[in-house]
Amino acid sequence: MITAKLIEGSRGWSRAARVAAVVVGLLVALGLPWYIYPPVAMDIAAWALFAVALDLLLGYTGLLSFGHAAFWGSSAYATGLIAIETGLPFYVAVLGGAVVAALVALPIAALAVRRTGIYFAMVTLAFAQLIYFIANQWRSVTGGENGLQGIPRNFFGLDLSDSFYFYYAALPLVLLGLWFAWRVVHSPFGRVLVAIRENPARARALGYPVDRYKVQVFVLSAFLAGLAGGIYAIGHGFASLQEVYWTTSGKVVVMNILGGMGTLWGPVLGATIIVLLEDYLATAGIDAVGAVTGAIFVLTVLLFRRGIWGTAQHVWRNRRGRRGGPGPDDDVLEQEESPTPARQA
Amino acid sequence: MDGLLQQVFNGLVSGSFYALLALGLSVIFGMLGVVNFAHGAFYMLGAFGAFVLLDSFGLSWWLALLVVPVLLAVVGMVFERTLVHRLVGLDPLYNFLLTFGVALILQDVVRMRYGVTSQPYTRPELLSGSVNLGLFTYPTYQVFVLIFSIVASVLVWLVLSRTRIGMIVRASTERAELSQALGIDVRRWVTPVFGFGIGLAALAGVLAAPMRAVNSTMGGDLIIVIFAVVVIGGLGSVFGSVAAGYLVGMLSAVGNFYTPALSQSLVFILMALVLLLRPAGLFGREEGVHA
Numbered sequence: 001m002i003t004a005k006l007i008e009g010s011r012g013w014s015r016a017a018r019v020a021a022v023v024v025g026l027l028v029a030l031g032l033p034w035y036i037y038p039p040v041a042m043d044i045a046a047w048a049l050f051a052v053a054l055d056l057l058l059g060y061t062g063l064l065s066f067g068h069a070a071f072w073g074s075s076a077y078a079t080g081l082i083a084i085e086t087g088l089p090f091y092v093a094v095l096g097g098a099v100v101a102a103l104v105a106l107p108i109a110a111l112a113v114r115r116t117g118i119y120f121a122m123v124t125l126a127f128a129q130l131i132y133f134i135a136n137q138w139r140s141v142t143g144g145e146n147g148l149q150g151i152p153r154n155f156f157g158l159d160l161s162d163s164f165y166f167y168y169a170a171l172p173l174v175l176l177g178l179w180f181a182w183r184v185v186h187s188p189f190g191r192v193l194v195a196i197r198e199n200p201a202r203a204r205a206l207g208y209p210v211d212r213y214k215v216q217v218f219v220l221s222a223f224l225a226g227l228a229g230g231i232y233a234i235g236h237g238f239a240s241l242q243e244v245y246w247t248t249s250g251k252v253v254v255m256n257i258l259g260g261m262g263t264l265w266g267p268v269l270g271a272t273i274i275v276l277l278e279d280y281l282a283t284a285g286i287d288a289v290g291a292v293t294g295a296i297f298v299l300t301v302l303l304f305r306r307g308i309w310g311t312a313q314h315v316w317r318n319r320r321g322r323r324g325g326p327g328p329d330d331d332v333l334e335q336e337e338s339p340t341p342a343r344q345a
Numbered sequence: 346m347d348g349l350l351q352q353v354f355n356g357l358v359s360g361s362f363y364a365l366l367a368l369g370l371s372v373i374f375g376m377l378g379v380v381n382f383a384h385g386a387f388y389m390l391g392a393f394g395a396f397v398l399l400d401s402f403g404l405s406w407w408l409a410l411l412v413v414p415v416l417l418a419v420v421g422m423v424f425e426r427t428l429v430h431r432l433v434g435l436d437p438l439y440n441f442l443l444t445f446g447v448a449l450i451l452q453d454v455v456r457m458r459y460g461v462t463s464q465p466y467t468r469p470e471l472l473s474g475s476v477n478l479g480l481f482t483y484p485t486y487q488v489f490v491l492i493f494s495i496v497a498s499v500l501v502w503l504v505l506s507r508t509r510i511g512m513i514v515r516a517s518t519e520r521a522e523l524s525q526a527l528g529i530d531v532r533r534w535v536t537p538v539f540g541f542g543i544g545l546a547a548l549a550g551v552l553a554a555p556m557r558a559v560n561s562t563m564g565g566d567l568i569i570v571i572f573a574v575v576v577i578g579g580l581g582s583v584f585g586s587v588a589a590g591y592l593v594g595m596l597s598a599v600g601n602f603y604t605p606a607l608s609q610s611l612v613f614i615l616m617a618l619v620l621l622l623r624p625a626g627l628f629g630r631e632e633g634v635h636a
Contacts, residue, residue: 064438111617114624118380118437119580122572123620129569130613137606246569250445257442290453297446301439302431 021265029171037279038163039235044275045167045174046232051255051267052181053224058253059262060185061217062197064121066249067128068225070108073244074131075101075226076233077142080151083234089155094173094230101226102219104131109218113211116200125246132244147240151233163235170231177227182264184220193217225252247290254293257300260307269309351481352602353595358487360594361494362549366567367574367586368501369545374580376517376538378437379429382444385568386451387417387543391550392559393455396464406469406555413551414544421543422536429539448565456561463558472555490552497548498587505583514538519581573616579629588628 032041050072057063079097083090108127115123135142142148153160153169160166184190195203196210204210233239242248251274259270274296278289304311370384394413398404404412428447432439467473472486505511516524517531525531550564557563570593578589593612601608619627 064441066441111620114620115576118441119576121438121441122380122576123616125569126573126576126613126616129566129573130610133609133613137609246565247449250449253442254446288453288457290449290456294446294449294451294453297442297449298428301443301446302428305435305439 025265025268026175029175033164033167036276038167040275040279042163042167042170042235043232043279044272045171046228046235047252047255047271047275048268049174049177049231050225050228050252051259051271052178052264053221053228054252054256055261055264055267056181056184056193056217056221056224058256059264059267060190060197061193061214063116063214063218064253065112065124065218065221066121066246066253067108067124067126067131068222068252069244069246069248070124070128070131071101071105071222071225072229072232072248072252073135073239074104075229076239076243077135077148078226079230079233080148080239081141083151083154084148087152087154090153090170090234091155091173093154094227094234097230097233098223098226101229102223105219105222106215109215109222113214113218125249128244128249129246132241132246135241135244142239142241145241147238148233149238151237151239153234153237166235170235173227173231177224178264178268181224184217185264189213189216250297251293254297254300256307257305258296258307260310260313263307263309263313266307266309270307273308347481349599349602351483352598354478354483354487354491355601356595356598357591358491358594359598360591361491362553362567362590363571363574363594364498364587364590365494365545365549365552366571367578367590368498368583369542369549370571370575371578371580371583371586372501372514372545373539373542374575375519375583376514376535377425377429377433377440379433379440379444380437380572380580381429381542382441382568383424383448383451384444384542384546384571385564385566386448387421387546387564388550388553388567389455389561389564390417390420390451391547392466392554392557392563393459393464393550394547395551395554396466396559399466400464406551409554410548410551414547417547418540418544422540424543425536425539430535433535448568452561452565459561461560461562463560466554466559468555486555490556493552494549497545501545502583502587570612573612575626576616577612577619577627579626582626582628585626585628589626 029045032044036044050068054065054068057065075094075097077097078100079090079093082088082096083093086093108124112120112123112127136144138144153166155169158165158169160169185193192203192208192213195206195208196213200210203213229243233243252271255270255274256267257270258273259268260266274293277292281287281289281292300307306314366384366388370381373379373381373384391413394417395406395409398409398412399406424447428443429440432443468486472489475482475484476488478488503511505515513524513529514534516527516529517534521531553559553563574589574593575586577593578585578587580586593615596611596615597608600611
């Protein structure tokens with residue numbers, strides 16, 4: 001499948017390195033709003049979770065969903081509606097939104113897994129567009145082109161109107177989502193997903209109901225994407241059609257590709273870079289987000305398909321000395337057509 | 346009843362665009378195994394090409410109909426040689442992502458230059474009136490588009506099914522390695538076929554200029570509908586893509602007559618049904634080499 005197959009999570013790292021990475025990651029997450037404008041920090045956290053959610057599918061199961069905006073967006077709307085109508089703490093609203101996203105995902109997944117590869121991408125993209133049209137038409141609920149406005153940040157009576165404090169209120173939810181994704185990847189279930197990615201026929205021959213696994217991970221992924229979308233909606237105080245539009249689906253894919261799919265850390269890195277870049281372009285008054293995103297797509301796909309994290313891992317692994325192993329400049333092409341040497345490590 | 350009939354006609358006209366675009370997409374996919382996301386962007390460029398020719402050079406629409414597809418076909422061939430070609434042989438998803446990126450760039454560059462408002466384009470004088478079709482009168486231009494696209498589709502089908510070139514392309518499409526073994530230089534045909542597919546998209550764009558809103562996003566939303574169309578028709582199948590194009594056009598238009606709110610969604614609902622009942626598409630065979 002599409003992923004650089006050799007990337008096996010953080011395998012090959014020593015335990016100390018992994019713990020250190022988590023500690024550093026946590027420290028960065030905790031310190032983020034001190035040195036970055038807090039609403040941007042919140043965006044980074046939400047998009048990072050969204051990107052990791054997609055990584056479960058794209059990186060670990062080898063399924064390119066090009067319609068994940070449907071789940072991020074439907075949760076943004078649902079979260080907003082729950083928060084507005086019930087006034088419950090935003091944790092409840094976000095969880096409710098994520099459940100709605102998972103429910104939306106279930107029929108889409110059941111239909112989409114009937115095709116594989118490139119068709120899967122096209123089908124998910126088309127279904128996401130269906131969700132977009134529904135959101136556009138159902139004005140009484142979604143507000144149509146005006147979007148859903150005035151979503152409150154209720155949290156047990158605490159005043160979270162300052163984005164700095166809201167970040168810390170929402171961060172546990174994001175971290176919980178990331179931890180959940182990590183658990184999925186490192187569970188027996190996650191191993192089966194990788195087996196499906198590597199060789200669906202063999203996984204089936206071994207008795208795994210491949211399609212059922214695909215539907216399950218799709219719904220899980222949509223749930224996490226929903227979690228992220230809900231947090232995003234609460235953070236911004238509104239949900240708009242942009243959240244369900246295909247460019248949003250594309251954006252989360254580019255985060256994965258740029259960061260390095262199938263690595264969990266990579267998508268987090270990719271999300272951070274893209275959000276910061278967009279923020280930079282916006283403040284600098286450069287109105288070219290689409291062109292820049294497109295250029296990143298083109299360059300990453302042409303030049304380093306492993307993404308930043310994947311390339312770094314690759315270089316690191318080769319450094320640690322194996323005589324004739326493939327060098328960092330080797331094209332993924334060769335890697336993909338023959339069983340990868342690194343995978344046996 | 347007249348109203349319904351008129352809707353059927355509207356459907357056939359919008360189906361003409363779907364058919365031309367799906368056809369190009371299908372031919373390219375067959376030859377290279379590449380799903381070209383930038384197809385919609387080239388359609389948009391086709392419309393803008395006509396606009397620029399008229400606006401800056403005073404060249405008529407008729408000339409644009411001839412010049413723009415050829416020009417963009419050349420651009421498409423360069424695109425294939427310089428970028429797409431590098432990723433053929435890898436997982437087709439890489440080219441999907443590459444062409445997606447290119448589509449974003451093209452769309453955004455046009456937006457930067459021309460803004461988001463639609464560019465005005467007047468109908469060519471010869472086709473500006475309306476014709477009496479017996480039951481109702483209909484704009485001449487739309488009738489022309491319909492006939493033109495049917496003729497173009499039939500021509501492409503004839504070329505593919507009756508000529509030697511078509512035979513080579515079909516053979517390369519279906520069994521690339523075997524064709525190679527039989528002495529056909531498959532690679533020689535890849536670039537021209539890609540250019541041809543792009544030319545068809547540009548042609549649809551020029552046709553769209555006088556009757557659709559000419560703006561940078563006109564291709565982006567359309568391409569997703571086209572994806573649904575080719576999933577419905579069966580991506581590898583030339584006939585299936587064209588038939589599904591007209592079918593989807595009519596379905597949306599008739600849907601618009603009965604339930605306007607749903608009309609845009611109907612194509613996706615049809616796609617869901619097809620996936621449920623005939624996953625390979627209405628006219629598709631089981632997924633083969635490129636699956």
